[in-house]
Amino acid sequence: MNISVVIPLLNEQDSLTELHDWIARVMQSNHFSYEIIFIDDGSTDGSWNVITHLSSQNPNVKGIQFLRNFGKSQALHAGFEKATGDVIITMDADLQDNPDEIPELYNLIVKDGFDLVSGWKKKRYDSVISKNLPSKLFNWAARKTSGVKLNDFNCGLKAFRKDVVKNIDVNGEMHRYIPVLAKNAGFVKITEKVVQHQARKYGETKFGMNRFINGFLDLITIWFLSSFGKRPMHLFGALGFIMFAIGFGFALYLGIDKLFLNPTGRLITDRPQFYLSLSTMIIGTQFFVAGFLGEIILRTKEDKKRYSIKEALNLE
Structure with a gap:
């Protein structure tokens, strides 16, 4: 199997047949062996019926149906788990990604040796205010935070070496941050390719402005996880030490002042420095405890499924 095309979708029944025919035509004209994995992320329209029909007509079509909507990340995870191709291509199901880009993406992985190639929709057909400007701000923040120099992190059209998606x-x-996850896993040969962006032909976008808020929150999360996810004590222990040292310093000053410098002065408990010292030492201790708990959780956690599959087609 050379290429696996992984396509997460939600309520895209009108576009699936056209997308399938387009991908199949590209694969056949380039003599690629392939599989198309559709992941139905809890659609409420007839998307699964279309996928079932396509799989009966084309044995290269495989399908996964979730019991409910679990989200695009979970859909991609399920597709990556089942993909058998040497090169994995991801794209959206709304026909805004162009399957004609597949051969060049494939060559960048196989011939040029990249681990990951991310599409860059340099010319977009989305609303400037609702999508383009927030997207530019989001991508700028992602570049600065992650160190991955891509112009379009959120483009659904990407190509991966098999080892990347399996790790x-x-x-x-x-x-949104698959390139960052890949970099953190040790796959550093990452590039981007300008790809054609097409106007949506059917249906409506599934994303609103809240996705950018969630995107920035996720960016903070992935920065924290990439920096301290494997060693939480390094962060919480350092913060705990600093806070405890500040509190202990104030306590030491108050003790020396009361015992040697001003024994007839105010009671220690009447001075605001006492409460500052007490508070910072308690907070420092809590940070230490948080670090220890984080280390314990990391060493005892069990992997759990994050989605439930209702039905699968042509998959072992």
């Missing part, structure tokens, strides 16, 4: 854990809403 990253896409969860929550981290699909």
Whole structure:
């Protein structure tokens, strides 16, 4: 199997047949062996019926149906888990990603040796105010925070070497940061390719302005996890030490002042420095405890499924 095309979707029944035919035509004209994995993320329209029909007509079509909507990251995770291709291509199901880009993406992985190639929709057909400007701000923040120099982190059209998707854990809403996850896993040969963006032909977008708020929150999360996810004590222990040292310093000053410098002065408990000292030492201790708990959780956690599959087609 050379190429796996992983397509998460939600209520895209009108576009699926056209998308399938387009992908199949590209694969056949380039003599690629392929599989198309549709992941139905809890659609309420006839998307699964279309996928079932396509799989009966084309044995290269495989399908996964979730019991409910679990999110794009979980859909990609399920697709990556089942993909068998040497090169994995991801794209959205709304026909805004162009399957004609697949051969060039494939060559960048196989011939040029990249681990990951991310699409860059340099010319977009989205609303400037609702999507373009927030997207530019989001991408700028992602570049600065992660160190991955991409112009379009959220483009659904990407190509991966098989080892990449088998060694990253896409969860929550981290699909926006797959290049960052790949970099953190040690896959540093990452590039981007300008791809054609097409206007939506059917249906309506599933994303609103809240996705950018969630995106920035996820960016903070992934920065924290990449920096301290494997060693929480390094962060919480350092903060705890600093806070405890500040509190202990105030306590030492108050003790010396009361015993040697001003024994007839105010009671220690009447001075605001006492409460500052007490508070900072308690906070420092709590940070230490948080660090220890984080280390214990890391060493005892069990992997759990983050989605439930209702039905699968042509998959072992």
